[in-house]
Amino acid sequence: MDRAAGPSARLRLTLSYAGFLLLAGGLLLAVVWVFLLRYVPDGVLNVPSRPGSGPAPFIPSRSDLQRAFAPRAAAAMAFLLVLGLAGGWILAGRMLAPLTRITDATRLAAAGSLSHRIRLPGRSDEFRELADAFDGMLARLEAQVAEQQRFAANASHELRTPLAVTQTLLDVARKDPGRDTGELLDRLYTVNARAIELTEALLLLSRADQRSFIREDVDLSLLAEEATETLLPLAEERGVTITTSGGITPACGSRALLLQMITNLLHNAIVHNVREDGAVWIRTGVRPGAAVLTVENTGATLTPGLVSTLAEPFQRGTERIRGDHAGVGLGLAIVKSIVQAHDGELTIAPRRGGGLRITVELPSAGGRGTAP
Numbered sequence: 001m002d003r004a005a006g007p008s009a010r011l012r013l014t015l016s017y018a019g020f021l022l023l024a025g026g027l028l029l030a031v032v033w034v035f036l037l038r039y040v041p042d043g044v045l046n047v048p049s050r051p052g053s054g055p056a057p058f059i060p061s062r063s064d065l066q067r068a069f070a071p072r073a074a075a076a077m078a079f080l081l082v083l084g085l086a087g088g089w090i091l092a093g094r095m096l097a098p099l100t101r102i103t104d105a106t107r108l109a110a111a112g113s114l115s116h117r118i119r120l121p122g123r124s125d126e127f128r129e130l131a132d133a134f135d136g137m138l139a140r141l142e143a144q145v146a147e148q149q150r151f152a153a154n155a156s157h158e159l160r161t162p163l164a165v166t167q168t169l170l171d172v173a174r175k176d177p178g179r180d181t182g183e184l185l186d187r188l189y190t191v192n193a194r195a196i197e198l199t200e201a202l203l204l205l206s207r208a209d210q211r212s213f214i215r216e217d218v219d220l221s222l223l224a225e226e227a228t229e230t231l232l233p234l235a236e237e238r239g240v241t242i243t244t245s246g247g248i249t250p251a252c253g254s255r256a257l258l259l260q261m262i263t264n265l266l267h268n269a270i271v272h273n274v275r276e277d278g279a280v281w282i283r284t285g286v287r288p289g290a291a292v293l294t295v296e297n298t299g300a301t302l303t304p305g306l307v308s309t310l311a312e313p314f315q316r317g318t319e320r321i322r323g324d325h326a327g328v329g330l331g332l333a334i335v336k337s338i339v340q341a342h343d344g345e346l347t348i349a350p351r352r353g354g355g356l357r358i359t360v361e362l363p364s365a366g367g368r369g370t371a372p
Contacts (some may be wrong), residue, residue: 280297
């Protein structure tokens with residue numbers, strides 16, 4: 001924004017300090033002047049001396065004091081003016097020094113250097129709080145930019161794969177016109193369906209990140225039952241049993257997004273399970289001020305380090321091989337974005353004996369329920 005040039009903050013503070021000092025000095029001199037006018041008599045007074053004590057002392061009159069006071073008062077005011085300007089300039093510079101460091105850090109951040117930190121020394125005061133808040137903002141921005149860059153790179157890689165496969169299949173068909181087109185069409189259909197699935201997942205992830213949805217009161221227990229009914233055929237096909245429990249769990253948010261969140265969690269728990277006699281447990285309940293959803297499943301043993309990366313886009317755990325229902329690697333990333341968009345908290349931890357325990361806490365919409 002273009003603005004007219006004006007005096008610097010340091011100059012304004014200097015003038016303020018000097019003006020205040022002059023005002024205080026002027027008030028003090030005015031008090032002295034009033035004292036002279038009120039308590040010093042006018043005219044010359046000669047006090048008679050006692051015999052043998054010498055001449056009588058001379059007491060100056062009011063007019064004599066006024067004539068002597070005026071030039072000295074002017075000199076004092078001039079001295080205060082010089083002192084105020086010099087001292088004010090130095091004090092203003094010391095006071096504004098932290099702002100200079102913050103301004104330099106802001107310019108570096110605007111130029112793209114998000115790794116710079118102010119790290120303002122000294123005790124906690126208003127400038128220190130501002131600098132610490134700015135450092136925290138830079139840290140969050142740096143993490144978000146790095147995450148977006150990784151996401152863009154991974155998304156480009158994932159989208160390039162189906163396009164490259166499609167190009168290869170079309171090249172083969174072009175070079176061999178007599179090739180059976182039925183098999184080619186089936187493979188093209190599969191690749192295209194996967195590309196559509198990935199695109200829809202990316203759109204859903206973007207929608208959750210932008211928080212462009214209407215909030216309403218929803219019951220997580222009903223959404224869990226709906227997701228279970230939807231994915232029950234897949235669970236039966238893979239030999240996984242689903243157990244749901246919990247009472248009414250009121251939350252506030254987008255019903256479609258929260259249903260997608262639970263569906264993703266349940267789908268992830270079914271697909272990434274043991275090959276035989278797998279199990280999934282879904283529990284809903286409330287805690288003070290929060291609606292809680294917990295999804296546990298049996299499965300391979302995962303290390304805490306690997307578990308901490310599962311919510312990142314396109315991350316898959318060990319032995320999570322792509323299959324007919326393996327997804328595109330955005331399931332838990334979408335869950336994380338939906339939880340964050342609803343001001344909730346997502347906790348992913350390895351389950352003792354194998355598998356995962358995923359807990360989602362969302363702000364409660366009120367009501368009563370049972371703790372999970």
